[in-house]
Amino acid sequence: MATVPVRNDRRIVLHLDYDCFYASVFEVEQPALKSQPLAVQQKQIVVTCNYEARRRGLFKLQLIKDAKRICPEVVIVLGEDLTKFRDASKDIYLFIRSFIWGGRVERLGFDEISLDVTEMIDYNIGLLNPNDLTRSFFCLDQKDPTVGFTYDATSFHGSTHPFREGCADAPRELSSLEMRLLVGSHLMGHLRSQMEYEKGFTATGGVHKPNQQTTLVPPYEPGSDGTESNVTQFLDNHEIRKIPGIGSRLAQKLRIRVTGESTSEKKVTVRDIRLYPGMGPPLLEKTLGGPGAAKGIGQRIWGIIHGVDNTEVLEGRDLPTQISIEDSYGRGRLDNVENVRRELIVLTKSLIRRMRTDLLDKSDDKGQPRWLAHPRTLRLSTRPRNAPETDGVRTYNSNRISRSTPLPSSIFNLDESIDSLAERIVRDHAMLMFRKLHAEKSGWDLGLMNIAVTNMVESAGDQKQSSGRDIGKMFRQQESTLREWTVQEPVGQPHEVSSDEPVGLEETTEWANEWEDGDENGDGDVPLLSVECPLCGAAIPHFAQQAHEIYHASDGN
Ligand code: TTP
Ligand code: MG
Numbered sequence: 001m002a003t004v005p006v007r008n009d010r011r012i013v014l015h016l017d018y019d020c021f022y023a024s025v026f027e028v029e030q031p032a033l034k035s036q037p038l039a040v041q042q043k044q045i046v047v048t049c050n051y052e053a054r055r056r057g058l059f060k061l062q063l064i065k066d067a068k069r070i071c072p073e074v075v076i077v078l079g080e081d082l083t084k085f086r087d088a089s090k091d092i093y094l095f096i097r098s099f100i101w102g103g104r105v106e107r108l109g110f111d112e113i114s115l116d117v118t119e120m121i122d123y124n125i126g127l128l129n130p131n132d133l134t135r136s137f138f139c140l141d142q143k144d145p146t147v148g149f150t151y152d153a154t155s156f157h158g159s160t161h162p163f164r165e166g167c168a169d170a171p172r173e174l175s176s177l178e179m180r181l182l183v184g185s186h187l188m189g190h191l192r193s194q195m196e197y198e199k200g201f202t203a204t205g206g207v208h209k210p211n212q213q214t215t216l217v218p219p220y221e222p223g224s225d226g227t228e229s230n231v232t233q234f235l236d237n238h239e240i241r242k243i244p245g246i247g248s249r250l251a252q253k254l255r256i257r258v259t260g261e262s263t264s265e266k267k268v269t270v271r272d273i274r275l276y277p278g279m280g281p282p283l284l285e286k287t288l289g290g291p292g293a294a295k296g297i298g299q300r301i302w303g304i305i306h307g308v309d310n311t312e313v314l315e316g317r318d319l320p321t322q323i324s325i326e327d328s329y330g331r332g333r334l335d336n337v338e339n340v341r342r343e344l345i346v347l348t349k350s351l352i353r354r355m356r357t358d359l360l361d362k363s364d365d366k367g368q369p370r371w372l373a374h375p376r377t378l379r380l381s382t383r384p385r386n387a388p389e390t391d392g393v394r395t396y397n398s399n400r401i402s403r404s405t406p407l408p409s410s411i412f413n414l415d416e417s418i419d420s421l422a423e424r425i426v427r428d429h430a431m432l433m434f435r436k437l438h439a440e441k442s443g444w445d446l447g448l449m450n451i452a453v454t455n456m457v458e459s460a461g462d463q464k465q466s467s468g469r470d471i472g473k474m475f476r477q478q479e480s481t482l483r484e485w486t487v488q489e490p491v492g493q494p495h496e497v498s499s500d501e502p503v504g505l506e507e508t509t510e511w512a513n514e515w516e517d518g519d520e521n522g523d524g525d526v527p528l529l530s531v532e533c534p535l536c537g538a539a540i541p542h543f544a545q546q547a548h549e550i551y552h553a554s555d556g557n
Helices: 021-029 030-037 051-055 064-068 084-098 118-127 177-199 230-235 248-259 270-274 281-288 297-304 338-358 420-436 471-481 541-553
Strands: 011-020 038-042 045-049 077-080 103-107 112-116 135-138 148-151 157-161 203-205 214-216 320-328 373-384 402-406 446-458 484-486 504-513 529-532 540-543
Touching: 011 177, 021 030, 021 038, 021 045, 021 084, 038 051, 038 064, 045 084, 064 077, 084 103, 084 177, 103 529, 112 373, 112 420, 118 135, 135 177, 148 177, 148 420, 177 203, 214 230, 248 270, 248 281, 270 402, 281 297, 320 373, 338 373, 373 420, 402 420, 504 540
Parallel strands: 038 077, 157 214
Antiparallel strands: 011 112, 011 203, 038 045, 103 112, 135 148, 320 446, 320 504, 373 402, 373 446, 402 484, 529 540
């Protein structure tokens, strides 16, 4: 059998998932809602509901009409406008990040964060007094030993899996992985309580929801007597789709591999995959690899189903790497040019509004607001519907096609109204891209359109221009050399649908380091665009440009 990947046990990474996030945003605004069953509606769907509603039988992604039938007293609020969720998400993220040394705090979507707290744990392990663990002090600030909280280091904060009693009479080796996890569990407890106290939001650490935390304790390796590791015991019965990092398309390919059926809806568990004859990284690579798949996907998924994920938690950025707005359209709604143009204007207005919210620094109230970053590329993507087959069945096309063009600099003009800017950008740019994607005047029927600004370049701050050269600007001047390009996304597993899948209006702001499932979000498949450095000629992907600028600025090369 293939060997299990080696886990980096030096790291302690905490993971937080906020409870019923969109619903909580409304509850924080109006606390009276807390005691009522509350559902958040997008299109005809409950995107989330609070736990009072869940107690009465409601659940995420239920149809509104079913929710009303099951719980007629449900309070329904509209959640189409994502602004308040985005703002709350950013606020909580910055709050949590302010506690963490080294800033390795990564947002995964709106309501999940990973925190690499290794340095804080190592330091605090060093402060433990082995003779009196019950009155330990967790120091949150190396410069000020009085900042922190007291805790009992003889037992875990929250639950453990499997259940573990405190260890007062069975002291652990202080430097052991288990002790480090124990100290980490207290930090997690502190962060969760601070977040609730200061911001009004509860979160779950680990798996048991809501407002709880669980530490999966060692041993993480199988015993010499053949006993399974706690990781395997925990993961084995889970359906593969439930494992973070295995999205719907990967899960479908795995199901087909294991069941031997060309389409399969059968429940397949982690154990089914793990013990499938011949299973290991090469077979996973063969099953899941291919155009558009992440490199080394076999190795990565093999690690994940063994509970090993050594992906680094990267430092969060304050600026997104791209912003995109999309909507889905029922059959027949986007089958002529005039409707397309009208919808593009709607999307482009949202896009400009979002750019002005996320990319403008308005803190300097004396002068003009300043653009913190300039995206350089405008991208249009569409998802055409497949024509019906000869038997009349229409297969679902999950592939998007895209075209990009340099972003017109007029989009940064703050004197022009959003309405007139949007009309001009659609007329002069988006419609041209659209015609290149769909040369035929009709005969297509689009299920989705997405307009995005990508290829973000942060504006050089004053301190970074010490060499007198603004190479950020020089990079930007290369816009003219950026050629248009078309991406055909990799072919997924088409599945038959009887009606259009209900998808809400989606605004996506992508942050560096976003978890790339490679399948849920079409954007993940678009290759990174590199730009030649005007000074040294190296090909620099957009996310590395700022670091490269600093490199040149600092050594004077
Ligand atoms: P989740 O973390 O899946 O859900 P949640 O935070 O509401 O509930 P839980 O307590 O179970 O974690 O998603 C976070 C938010 O994302 C959720 O509040 C609403 C939104 N969302 C969508 O927009 N579309 C979706 O398909 C899902 C599942 C969630
Ligand atoms: Mg959540």
